[in-house]
Amino acid sequence: MLDIKLLRTDPEKVKENIRKKFQDDKLPLVDEVVQMDKDFRAAKTRADELRAKRNTMSKQIGGLMAKGQKEEAEKVKDEVKQYGAELEELAAKEAELEGEIKKRMMVIPQLIGDDVPIGKDDSENVERERFGEPVVPDFEVPYHVDIMEALNGIDLDAARKTSGNGFYYLRGDIARLHSAILSYARDFMIDRGFTYYVPPFMIRSDVVTGVMSFAEMENMMYKIEGEDLYLIGTSEHSMIGKFIDEIIPEGELPKALTSYSPCFRKEVGAHGIEERGVYRIHQFEKQEMIVVCKPEDSDEWYKKLWNNTVDFFRTLDIPVRTLECCSGDLADLKVRSLDVEAWSPRQKKYFEVGSCSNLGDAQARRLGIRIKGADGQKYFAHTLNNTVVAPPRMLIAFLENNLQADGTVRVPEALRPYMGGKEKLEKCKV
RNA sequence: GCGGAUUUACCCAAGUGGUGAAGGGGCUCCCCUGCUAAGGGAGUAGGUCUCGAAAGGGGCGCGAGAGUUCAAAUCUCUCAAUCCGCGCCA
Numbered sequence: 001m002l003d004i005k006l007l008r009t010d011p012e013k014v015k016e017n018i019r020k021k022f023q024d025d026k027l028p029l030v031d032e033v034v035q036m037d038k039d040f041r042a043a044k045t046r047a048d049e050l051r052a053k054r055n056t057m058s059k060q061i062g063g064l065m066a067k068g069q070k071e072e073a074e075k076v077k078d079e080v081k082q083y084g085a086e087l088e089e090l091a092a093k094e095a096e097l098e099g100e101i102k103k104r105m106m107v108i109p110q111l112i113g114d115d116v117p118i119g120k121d122d123s124e125n126v127e128r129e130r131f132g133e134p135v136v137p138d139f140e141v142p143y144h145v146d147i148m149e150a151l152n153g154i155d156l157d158a159a160r161k162t163s164g165n166g167f168y169y170l171r172g173d174i175a176r177l178h179s180a181i182l183s184y185a186r187d188f189m190i191d192r193g194f195t196y197y198v199p200p201f202m203i204r205s206d207v208v209t210g211v212m213s214f215a216e217m218e219n220m221m222y223k224i225e226g227e228d229l230y231l232i233g234t235s236e237h238s239m240i241g242k243f244i245d246e247i248i249p250e251g252e253l254p255k256a257l258t259s260y261s262p263c264f265r266k267e268v269g270a271h272g273i274e275e276r277g278v279y280r281i282h283q284f285e286k287q288e289m290i291v292v293c294k295p296e297d298s299d300e301w302y303k304k305l306w307n308n309t310v311d312f313f314r315t316l317d318i319p320v321r322t323l324e325c326c327s328g329d330l331a332d333l334k335v336r337s338l339d340v341e342a343w344s345p346r347q348k349k350y351f352e353v354g355s356c357s358n359l360g361d362a363q364a365r366r367l368g369i370r371i372k373g374a375d376g377q378k379y380f381a382h383t384l385n386n387t388v389v390a391p392p393r394m395l396i397a398f399l400e401n402n403l404q405a406d407g408t409v410r411v412p413e414a415l416r417p418y419m420g421g422k423e424k425l426e427k428c429k430v
Numbered sequence: 431g432c433g434g435a436u437u438u439a440c441c442c443a444a445g446u447g448g449u450g451a452a453g454g455g456g457c458u459c460c461c462c463u464g465c466u467a468a469g470g471g472a473g474u475a476g477g478u479c480u481c482g483a484a485a486g487g488g489g490c491g492c493g494a495g496a497g498u499u500c501a502a503a504u505c506u507c508u509c510a511a512u513c514c515g516c517g518c519c520a
Contacts, residue, residue, distance in 0.1 A: 044480060048489040055489090058501040062448030073500090080500040204510095228509090247477090378477095 110362035119326030132319030172428025180418035189258035199238035235261035254293035298382035342397035354387030
């Protein structure tokens with residue numbers, strides 16, 4: 001969400017930004033907001049005048065009543081009543097305009113970073129850096145589910161029976177690997193100075209509407225029947241939600257947090273759950289990073305955050321690259337964002353395993369997350385988030401990259417302490 | 431989950447419809463005194479929106495939201511949180 005003052009003073013800049021994101025259909029919103037804002041302030045000024053008048057006269061009535069001058073009081077009462085209709089009308093207009101303005105402000109995109117590449121959609125995202133050699137082995141790498149099944153590591157049939165498509169049972173060393181990755185990721189981030197959190201996995205509707213758009217909510221969130229609760233789609237929801245309407249003393253910043261949670265997603269919309277396997281599912285687990293910091297520090301944190309994910313994957317011998325989101329692919333709240341992609345030797349291409357975003361003050365403005373400076377001044381914080389690792393996608397990258405010619409899967413050094421010292425995965429009993 | 435009590439500023443706390451939301455502590459500034467004390471005075475209801483070049487006005491605001499009223503901290507409803515008791519439970 002932008003500062004409405006920016007639309008008052010420099011609407012062209014806001015329009016230019018909308019054009020850069022190829023959302024020209026939103027261009028009229030800017031002038032609409034400017035006009036509505038004018039009308040709103042006029043209505044408010046007039047309504048406030050009436051309210052002031054009413055307050056004075058009400059006090060007069062009080063004085064008269066105290067003195068026992070009932071009839072005088074009644075006279076003034078009638079006079080005040082006359083303002084009633086106009087005030088009610090103005091109040092309704094105020095509320096309506098405020099709502100309409102907010103509705104538009106919610107969809108007018110955040111100003112993107114100066115150096116964000118301009119492009120229409122994800123096909124125009126720009127590769128930035130590669131880390132590690134993307135190896136294509138001279139044997140054929142099977143589909144990840146097949147690798148898992150060879151180790152008895154997954155049972156999709158049973159999951160379909162109990163829960164439907166888009167769920168899985170993990171088993172044996174694959175299940176253990178899943179937990180090991182999360183434990184390792186947790187310690188990895190703690191070692192880098194992040195504070196570890198386990199947040200609530202359900203949140204109230206007012207938090208949900210605070211952290212996402214209505215459309216996102218419909219397509220992602222599972223609602224608990226008979227309760228004002230939703231299952232979180234990522235721990236970012238509860239982690240950022242905890243700061244709603246908070247004024248944070250400058251000295252407490254930066255807040256560098258890493259949180260674990262299961263994530264629940266309906267996955268309605270564009271892709272759905274069409275593919276067999278664990279790439280896109282209704283329930284997965286994730287280790288996340290969240291940063292709340294001063295505006296001048298957010299660029300630096302942005303670099304640090306994606307670097308953490310890159311380093312994490314590299315310790316597991318998985319080649320990765322970073323892909324910068326172009327203007328058109330950037331979500332409306334984001335200043336900049338990049339995907340961390342892991343190498344798939346089977347598909348011979350990189351695929352998304354994490355997403356790192358700098359939201360500038362957009363999220364903070366929307367949620368009322370502010371900083372109180374040493375001089376008492378208050379200003380909006382910057383917020384960032386990034387995936388450390390989401391095990392299902394990591395499993396795909398892990399299995400494909402660590403598969404040996406003899407069909408065994410090697411356990412990289414870093415994970416062995418979490419796998420009981422095992423050097424390779426073993427087939428389990430079912 | 432049930433019943434009761436509670437929610438007012440940095441802290442304690444008064445306030446059951448009517449002119450500036452008492453009072454105390456703390457904090458800030460000033461005065462008096464003078465050496466670890468004591469006293470006096472002033473300020474201190476956050477926050478936010480809005481009008482104004484500014485000085486300065488005005489609106490909202492007593493856990494949140496809605497309602498009744500000329501007028502709500504005060505009355506009504508919904509919700510939340512805290513404490514106590516009972517119940518249930520890993």
